[in-house]
Amino acid sequence: MKIDQKNTLALLQAQGFSLAEPGNAHTHRLYLAFANDTDHACLTVTAYNMDHSKPRKVSERVNPILGIHNYQANNIAGYLEIPADRWKEFRRFCRALNRFYEALDATSLEMAPLLLDADGFSIASAHMSVDENALFRQPEIVARLDANQQDETQSIAILHKLNYVRLEGQIGCMANGAGLAMTLIDAIAMHGRDAGISAANFMDIGGGAKAERIRAGLDLLLSDPTIDCIIINVFGGITRCDELAQIIIHHYQDAAAIKPIVLRLQGTNAERAMEMVQSADLAGIYIADSLSGAVRQAIQLIREGRTA
Amino acid sequence: MIPTINAQTPVIVQGITGREGSFHTHEMLSYGTHIVGGVTPGKGGEWAHGKPIFDTLRTAIDATGATASVIFVPPESATDAVFEAVDNGIQFIVCVTEGVPVRDMLRLKAYLRHREPRLLGPNSPGVLVPGQTKIGIIPGYVGTPGNIGVVSRSGTLMYEITHLLSQGGFGQSMCIGIGGDPVIGVNYVDALEMFENDPDTEKIVLIGEIGGNKEIKAAEFIAGMTKPVIAYVTGYHAPSGVRMGHIGAICTDVESSAQYKMQALRSVGARVVGSIDEILPALAE
Numbered sequence: 001m002k003i004d005q006k007n008t009l010a011l012l013q014a015q016g017f018s019l020a021e022p023g024n025a026h027t028h029r030l031y032l033a034f035a036n037d038t039d040h041a042c043l044t045v046t047a048y049n050m051d052h053s054k055p056r057k058v059s060e061r062v063n064p065i066l067g068i069h070n071y072q073a074n075n076i077a078g079y080l081e082i083p084a085d086r087w088k089e090f091r092r093f094c095r096a097l098n099r100f101y102e103a104l105d106a107t108s109l110e111m112a113p114l115l116l117d118a119d120g121f122s123i124a125s126a127h128m129s130v131d132e133n134a135l136f137r138q139p140e141i142v143a144r145l146d147a148n149q150q151d152e153t154q155s156i157a158i159l160h161k162l163n164y165v166r167l168e169g170q171i172g173c174m175a176n177g178a179g180l181a182m183t184l185i186d187a188i189a190m191h192g193r194d195a196g197i198s199a200a201n202f203m204d205i206g207g208g209a210k211a212e213r214i215r216a217g218l219d220l221l222l223s224d225p226t227i228d229c230i231i232i233n234v235f236g237g238i239t240r241c242d243e244l245a246q247i248i249i250h251h252y253q254d255a256a257a258i259k260p261i262v263l264r265l266q267g268t269n270a271e272r273a274m275e276m277v278q279s280a281d282l283a284g285i286y287i288a289d290s291l292s293g294a295v296r297q298a299i300q301l302i303r304e305g306r307t308a
Numbered sequence: 309m310i311p312t313i314n315a316q317t318p319v320i321v322q323g324i325t326g327r328e329g330s331f332h333t334h335e336m337l338s339y340g341t342h343i344v345g346g347v348t349p350g351k352g353g354e355w356a357h358g359k360p361i362f363d364t365l366r367t368a369i370d371a372t373g374a375t376a377s378v379i380f381v382p383p384e385s386a387t388d389a390v391f392e393a394v395d396n397g398i399q400f401i402v403c404v405t406e407g408v409p410v411r412d413m414l415r416l417k418a419y420l421r422h423r424e425p426r427l428l429g430p431n432s433p434g435v436l437v438p439g440q441t442k443i444g445i446i447p448g449y450v451g452t453p454g455n456i457g458v459v460s461r462s463g464t465l466m467y468e469i470t471h472l473l474s475q476g477g478f479g480q481s482m483c484i485g486i487g488g489d490p491v492i493g494v495n496y497v498d499a500l501e502m503f504e505n506d507p508d509t510e511k512i513v514l515i516g517e518i519g520g521n522k523e524i525k526a527a528e529f530i531a532g533m534t535k536p537v538i539a540y541v542t543g544y545h546a547p548s549g550v551r552m553g554h555i556g557a558i559c560t561d562v563e564s565s566a567q568y569k570m571q572a573l574r575s576v577g578a579r580v581v582g583s584i585d586e587i588l589p590a591l592a593e
Contacts, residue, residue, distance in 0.1 A: 036410060038490040039521060041417035064414035105411050133383060133555060134409035163553040178488060178553025179462020179517050182543040183584060189545045190583055202546070204553035207406070207445075207463075208328065236447040236467045237433075238331055266471070267447060291468060292585050 001132045007144045008109075008126045014140075015100050020115045020124035028116035030080050034101050035108040037061070043068075043101070045094070047076045050113050068098045082116065093121045104141065105134030160216040162203060169198030171298050172221035172230040172259070176239050178204045180291075184233055187295045197299050200227045208238035215247050222251065222259060228305060229260045229298045233291055236267035245273035249280045258284045260301045264294040310426050310494060310502045311399045313376070313482070315440040320374040320398075321346040322365065322381055322389045324356050328404070329380035332445050333357050336378075339448040341441045344372035365392045376400040378434060378443050383407040386430055387416050394423065401493075402444045403429035406554070413491035420493070427493025431554065433463035433485040436470075446470075446483060454479015456591065457503035459496060460515035461488050461522065461556070465542060469515060469584055476588040481509040488554035490519075496526035504533050511536045511591060514578070516569055518543035518552065518559040523569040531576040538590045539578045541566045 003011070013019050020026075029050040037044045043062040048055035058079035060072040073094040077087045101109055109128040114121060135142055157164035163178065171188050175181035185199040192198055201224075205217055221230050232248075234241060244265065252258055261284060265273050277285055286301070288294035319336075323329040324346025334357055337343055345360045345368050352363030362368035365377070377398045381389045386405040393401045408430040420427060428434065434444010438451035445463075450471040456478050460466035463485050470483050484499050486492055496514065503509040514537055516523040523541060530537050543552060543559065544566040551558040559565045574580045579590050 036414065038410070038414075041414050041491055043414070063418055064411070065418045102411060105409055107410060131410045131555075133407045134411065136384065137409075163551075165547070165550050165552060167547070175464070177462055177464030178557045179460070179465030179515070179542050180468060182517060182546055182552055182557070183465055183468070185546070186542060186544045187583060199545070202552050235464045235471075236450065237445055237464065238328065266467075290472075292583075 001130055003128045003130060005125060005127055008128045009123065011104065012100065012123055012126060018120060018122040020122040024115055024117060024122060026115040026117040028082065029113040030116065031112045032114050033110040034097065045076065047080055049080050068094050086116065089120060105131045105138055107131050156216065156220060160213050162205060162213060162217050165202040167199050167201050169200045170226065170228040170302060171197065172200045172224060172227040174203045174205060174217055174221065174232045176205050176207060176209065176234050176237065180233060180235060184231060184291065187292055191295050192299050195299060195303055197302055200224065211243050211247060214244055218247060218251060227259060228302045231262045231294050231298050233264045233294060234267065238268065240268055241265040241273035242269040242276060245276045248285065249276060249282065252282045252284055260284050260286060262286045262288050262294045262298045264288045264291060310498055313400065313435055313437055313441060313443065315340060316342060317376050317441060318342050318344045318372060318374045319443055320344060320365065320368050320372065320377045322377050322379045324348055324361060325351055326380055330356065332380065336442055339442050341443060344374050365396050369396055376443060378402040378404065380404055383409065387412040390416055390427060394420065401427045402432060402434040403427060404432060404434060404444055406431040408489065410491055417491055429487045429493060431489045432487035433466065436483040438480050446485065450474060451483055452479040454481065455508055455510040456480045457509040457512040458483040459499040460485055461517050462515060466515055469513065469587060472584060472588060478588065478591050481506060488556050490556045496522050497529045500526060500529050500533065504535055509535065511538065513587060514539040516541040517557055518546050518566050519557045519564050521563060524563065524572050527572040527576045530573065530578050537578040538587055539573045539580045540584060540587060541569045
């Protein structure tokens with residue numbers, strides 16, 4: 001999750017790092033970045049001297065348990081052409097930065113430029129990203145998040161922990177699991193191509209979703225005027241299919257203008273869910289027994305709706 | 309090397325008394341998994357689903373001889389549970405927990421380097437050996453015994469595809485979910501190596517998705533394999549730069565796109581399909 005420059009600088013300053021004043025005199029302009037290397041399960045520190053037109057770039061792999069070694073900071077200092085009498089300061093600065101990076105669960109931190117002058121290192125510009133999974137232990141960062149930056153739909157989605165991405169099409173989608181949700185979108189794209197039909201959104205309700213989250217997700221799809229039909233594909237696990245059916249039945253009893261909904265449910269209490277839906281006998285609710293079956297049915301319903 | 313997992317493998321459930329731990333312990337026992345006990349600090353001496361609960365993994369292992377464990381512990385303590393399992397000699401650890409901070413996983417992976425125990429996950433649905441055992445949360449009914457090895461990052465998509473395989477008469481030797489996170493234990497390559505050396509596996513179905521380069525690494529290994537691999541990569545139509553659900557599923561550059569991965573897999577001889585409906589015909593070829 002990206003943190004903008006203003007907040008990044010504020011966080012750095014709060015940890016005791018010096019920020020550069022505009023028009024600071026400096027002897028060196030440096031690029032210094034920390035980033036997670038998930039492929040090698042380590043941190044990568046990258047640096048170069050920004051005063052050179054074709055600078056030599058240096059990269060060090062940092063062990064996430066041990067942190068940056070002094071010899072690594074020395075190596076970087078050499079590439080940056082920092083004078084030898086400032087190397088000790090630079091080592092201390094790198095270690096402090098490493099601690100800051102760890103303390104805030106950063107996934108990347110980039111300073112361009114970092115300035116060196118007679119008084120020391122000061123940061124003129126910085127951006128960072130932090131791990132969303134770690135927000136539970138980062139109250140400072142959470143306090144700085146501006147929820148108003150998102151549009152209202154995205155805010156509702158975040159509030160209910162719905163993984164939701166708006167797309168361009170007409171079929172509203174809900175699935176439990178990101179891979180399943182993406183496969184639903186791909187299947188719609190494939191079957192709907194000739195009719196110009198595609199998915200309206202990605203929505204992953206996650207594992208073991210409780211009634212409130214399912215309701216919020218369904219409301220979101222039902223209230224979207226660009227959606228003509230909805231597919232819900234829930235497969236297996238701890239998610240209660242009968243709770244899901246209950247919510248849908250409730251909505252389809254009350255709602256004035258409903259969109260056709262195709263249900264493909266497999267898993268905990270799925271049979272009971274199907275019985276409930278069948279005996280409710282409500283218009284607009286359809287049942288499919290496979291993912292592609294659900295997709296084909298939804299496309300057919302839209303085509304019928306277009307010709308009606 | 310992933311150790312042998314079967315109906316005799318004794319399993320401890322770390323976090324046995326939580327909502328998920330309790331539900332899935334019941335499911336695993338119903339399936340026939342040889343669960344020998346559970347750990348919840350503070351509940352030692354009590355019982356859950358007929359199995360003894362211990363305060364620590366140390367005491368659990370001393371009493372039961374467990375060699376595998378499955379972790380249902382919240383994100384803030386999940387890696388602590390893994391460290392506990394590693395340090396106490398557990399050979400196969402399934403971490404189901406979703407939302408483990410990346411920093412914790414980087415440290416764990418650095419610690420695991422050059423160590424024996426195999427970690428599956430985090431954010432993993434675990435393994436299913438149809439007819440024998442399941443360690444994790446894979447619904448048992450989707451599988452049936454056979455000779456297809458299934459490996460996937462996505463959990464529910466693996467259930468969907470495994471169910472299709474079972475309905476189509478292609479039973480499975482093992483279904484293994486490596487999980488959706490960017491930093492994980494067992495990777496595609498480890499699973500493929502296991503399947504390549506497993507006399508009960510004849511063909512492999514690999515389920516991939518956008519984000520990261522795990523499928524590219526898999527392709528490098530597949531180049532040297534003798535057994536056929538059928539591959540499906542989901543997220544073909546995912547917009548680039550947008551995170552689709554779990555942390556790992558984001559197409560940040562060309563190389564992490566579905567198209568690039570499909571091409572890489574195709575180029576080493578994997579049979580790449582464009583939809584899940586094409587998997588059965590591909591297996592029948």
